[in-house]
Amino acid sequence: MSTFTLSKQLDNHYIIEGDLTFLSINKKTMPSFDFLKQANEIQIDLKKVITVDSAGLALLLEWIKQSKLYNTKLVFKNMPHQLLTLAALSGLDLNEYLTDID
Numbered sequence: 371m372s373t374f375t376l377s378k379q380l381d382n383h384y385i386i387e388g389d390l391t392f393l394s395i396n397k398k399t400m401p402s403f404d405f406l407k408q409a410n411e412i413q414i415d416l417k418k419v420i421t422v423d424s425a426g427l428a429l430l431l432e433w434i435k436q437s438k439l440y441n442t443k444l445v446f447k448n449m450p451h452q453l454l455t456l457a458a459l460s461g462l463d464l465n466e467y468l469t470d471i472d
Contacts, residue, residue, distance in 0.1 A: 385416075388418070389419070410442060416446060422452050427456045427460065
């Protein structure tokens, strides 16, 4: 079974490793939203994401939604091209959440 981890690297900087797919995201593996309450701005690096599908996009959208509730600016770094394509196909503009696009 594929998995992913969300690890804190530095203050307010996190990295996702593994797959963001239907197989890796469920109630048991989905990280808590509490990390979004920790700072005014949170950066999440996706450079180590291997595979992504619409479930991965849905997770990121939920984090965006929750970050707005906590008044936290959320920034994604190194978003995989596959994820950007899924967002574009879904009619979503994630540009305000992106930095350092590979």
